[in-house]
Amino acid sequence: MNYPFSARLGTFSSSAVREILKLTQSKSIISFAGGLPAEEHFPVDAVGEAFQRVLAAGNSALQYGLTEGYLPLRESICRRMKKKGVTVTPEAMLLTTGSQQAIDLFTRIMIDPGDVILVERPTYLSALQVFRSNGATAVSVDGDEDGLNLKDLEEKLEKYKPKIVYVIPTFSNPTGKAWSLERRKGVLELCRRAGAVILEDDPYGELRFGDDSLTYPSLFSLDQHPNGSCVVYTSTFSKTVAPALRTGWVMADPEIIRNMARAKQAADLHSSSLDQQTLYQLIEHYDLDGHIEFVRKEYEARMRQMAELLEQQQWPGVTWNEPKGGMFFWLELPEAVDTAELLKTAVELGVAFVPGGTFYAEDPQKNTMRLNFTHTDYEGTIVGMKRLSQALESVLVK
Amino acid sequence: MNYPFSARLGTFSSSAVREILKLTQSKSIISFAGGLPAEEHFPVDAVGEAFQRVLAAGNSALQYGLTEGYLPLRESICRRMKKKGVTVTPEAMLLTTGSQQAIDLFTRIMIDPGDVILVERPTYLSALQVFRSNGATAVSVDGDEDGLNLKDLEEKLEKYKPKIVYVIPTFSNPTGKAWSLERRKGVLELCRRAGAVILEDDPYGELRFGDDSLTYPSLFSLDQHPNGSCVVYTSTFSKTVAPALRTGWVMADPEIIRNMARAKQAADLHSSSLDQQTLYQLIEHYDLDGHIEFVRKEYEARMRQMAELLEQQQWPGVTWNEPKGGMFFWLELPEAVDTAELLKTAVELGVAFVPGGTFYAEDPQKNTMRLNFTHTDYEGTIVGMKRLSQALESVLVK
Structure with a gap:
């Protein structure tokens, strides 16, 4: 039947992050997309x-x-x-x-x-x-x-x-x-x-x-x-x-x-x-503060690793912040690059990120991307950054 | 400061059941109010x-x-x-x-x-x-x-x-x-x-x-x-x-x-x-179906106990259904009785129920009440029904 949905339903746009999360759960993709904590540090016991x-x-x-x-x-x-x-x-x-x-x-x-x-x-x-x-x-x-x-x-x-x-x-x-x-x-x-x-x-x-x-x-x-x-x-x-x-x-x-x-x-x-x-x-x-202190140090190490890898790439025209805390790098690419398009190539190559455009209330700056550094481990981050580099080759002018 | 709440906030009326639930959690009241399952039957292990x-x-x-x-x-x-x-x-x-x-x-x-x-x-x-x-x-x-x-x-x-x-x-x-x-x-x-x-x-x-x-x-x-x-x-x-x-x-x-x-x-x-x-x-x-079968029999026994107690009261002008399942008796009292008023007396006497008026979209029938029979055990139900009887004495014509 034709369901009589509400007019405001149109505003419930699906989150790009969540959709990518779904995709990456079912494939062997290295994901810098979701804001996911490091699983290996969960205090399971x-x-x-x-x-x-x-x-x-x-x-x-x-x-x-x-x-x-x-x-x-x-x-x-x-x-x-x-x-x-x-x-x-x-x-x-x-x-x-x-x-x-x-x-x-x-x-x-x-x-x-x-x-x-x-x-x-x-x-x-x-x-x-x-x-x-x-x-x-x-x-x-x-x-x-x-x-x-x-x-x-x-x-x-x-x-x-x-x-x-x-x-x-x-x-x-x-x-x-x-x-x-x-x-x-x-x-x-x-x-x-x-x-x-x-x-x-x-x-x-x-x-x-x-x-x-x-x-x-x-x-x-x-x-x-x-x-x-x-x-x-x-x-x-x-x-x-x-x-x-x-x-x-x-x-x-x-x-x-x-x-x-x-x-x-x-x-x-x-x-x-x-x-x-x-x-x-x-x-x-449980010593929750001790645990948080441990996680904090771990995440800082992962952040530093990604910062070093980003520096090594020497991508022309790409700038980023160094985060003071939290879970994300924010990259700005040359103006002509649409990261939503780039994501398709990236996923084919086995790496995911979040295109920056979705984070804007209006006038999205489409040449931006968010990279999570907390979820992927040391080895995975190296491989993921290589794949991201490959994906970027096609759009960055050397 | 004066908070600029939304116009629709007025429609978020607090549920009477939940407010009573709060009250009964902090006092030694026998509650026939909430739609609560019997705790002693939870499959904790x-x-x-x-x-x-x-x-x-x-x-x-x-x-x-x-x-x-x-x-x-x-x-x-x-x-x-x-x-x-x-x-x-x-x-x-x-x-x-x-x-x-x-x-x-x-x-x-x-x-x-x-x-x-x-x-x-x-x-x-x-x-x-x-x-x-x-x-x-x-x-x-x-x-x-x-x-x-x-x-x-x-x-x-x-x-x-x-x-x-x-x-x-x-x-x-x-x-x-x-x-x-x-x-x-x-x-x-x-x-x-x-x-x-x-x-x-x-x-x-x-x-x-x-x-x-x-x-x-x-x-x-x-x-x-x-x-x-x-x-x-x-x-x-x-x-x-x-x-x-x-x-x-x-x-x-x-x-x-x-x-x-x-x-x-x-x-x-x-x-x-x-x-x-x-x-x-x-x-x-776990044998969930076996557990449900067990709970079903227990609740039916509790329902029958409350049905018998209701019959014994011989409250003039009070009618009720016999539930075919679920958790509730629904009582209709003489038209002059406002059960929201009655609840105050009842809570003073140590028993709670839900006044029926809140269950109506419009034209509330205020002489109704809902009694839960699944949460209170055998002894508690006897005591609670006695207290309810006391509360009703004041409003029922002999």
């Missing part, structure tokens, strides 16, 4: 032990839970935040199915069709998907290595009166950059004055490279405001523990959290409480 | 063993998974469906965070603000929440013990041109009734003719009471149509295995599934793949 503790506590572990999430885990996250100088209570926190769901729920309680959301240029493509599927228009603000351009932000806050400004200030997806402290404070001040709420997406904040003197305070921590924070902060255990547990959290003013919980009731009642209880037991009985 | 099998299979068990859900579990569900005479392929199936999420995702791909959804009277209150939060107007169709009134359905299909007709034909929530075969076929025919898609919610289908000769074919199984089924079917492992694993599934034409998967990408990328893998191992290595 610790997860297994934590799960046994959950079940040993009794049958009620398998019962329905609270929409807001397992209270001991929320308390546990509050204690971890405290150590970072952020004071937050369980009433100001909601557990979600990854931070992706936090973005969706927050958008659902804030956005009416036609509303504008300001974003970085480029920004996380699945956030763009969420915004569009909720009827919002994403408009990008210019920026540089230090963060959003304050003048452009001020003009666009004035022009569009956005309800939400969506940012990834610390080890951005896709660019890997980290905002300066000055820029963080400037964005906070401008948004508060304009009455816009900042959605701070921070999945990578704990994956910091370089020495320990380099810290990047979250916008949320800089805005412990007596009359209610203008920052909604979300993060996840997907990168620090494992993605399969699908547990993220969001911290915000309790009024926002209560409304997000109402939206979550309708969306799925609650996320897996088995995963939440497992994470709680893991945090309480 | 089998879940533990299944989880160990998952982790033993290697680190990739903790990696990101497919939006559509863990393929071996989808194949496993297909095999279970086959045994029930339903032919379905993994491409026609999506795994969700409980069947609640299936309702939400399907609504999101079908409904534009202002669209009408036809529902039963009364119907599942959290479905009403989803429909309203997506901007739909729910309109109820009259019915009786055998199902929807076909004449009223025909008129309302004509009048409202709904895209979706939402039904729970087998052991309804809240009424516990099961539609006749004739009525099932009639509804199918009318909806197909009108081009409306039926959303068949079937969380309780496997919790059938009485002898084995009583079977209730799903609408989905009755509509294996060459040009695409007009039925979208959703069910869950929450009642047959355990709610904490939060795993439901939806079966529909692959075109619908593909669109729901796109919506799910934006909503949360994918549900817990650890839960999905655990369920797969459980189904493959």
